[in-house]
Amino acid sequence: MKIAKNTVVTVNYKLSDAQNNLIEEGSQPMVYLHGGYENTLPKIEEELDGKEAGYSSTIQVEPDDAFGDYDPALVKVEDRKRLPEPLEVGMQFEGVADGEDEEPTIFTVTDIADDKVVLDGNHPLAGMALRFELEVVEVRAASDEEIAHGHVHGAHGHHHEEMDDSDEGDHFRSQPLQ
Secondary structure (H helix, E strand, O other): OOOOOOEEEEEEEEEEEOOOOEEEEOOOOEEEEOOOOOOOOHHHHHHHOOOOOOOEEEEEEOHHHOOOOOOHHHEEEEEHHHOOOOOOOOOEEEEOOOOOOOOOEEEEEEEEEOOEEEEEOOOOOOOOOEEEEEEEEEEEEOOHHHHHHOOOEOOOOOEOOOOOOOOOOOOOOOOOEO
């Protein structure tokens, strides 16, 4: 079966930067609903469209087509007392970037110094060209329910844990920053 709109694609992947430094070796394959549902990067869909199980390739995705350019305006310094304790580098909080009132931004603690905390709202892979090694493992027709919901369900009709673009594991959620 060829990859087309409304097929469920299982892909083994390896993610590196443009210098071939490994960022993530997908221990679990990525399983996504193909056809513009924003379940994976559009450039990956473009590359795999019309292919079959067994196809493999390596593509490079520039920042504009991945997680955007690095935006220094998304870095802010907050008073430590405004954030919950215990606090450590790598924790993530949901907040709204200055001057933006739409989507909340996930901020990552990148530095803690005395009573100040540096929060970075950029995606950890922002500004990077990314290299994906892709290998198509399986292609199947999506169920009507999967198509209606816009994402893949598990083998027994249970929802998979959502795989979002960032795929960084559990996000530490806290009170929004004011």
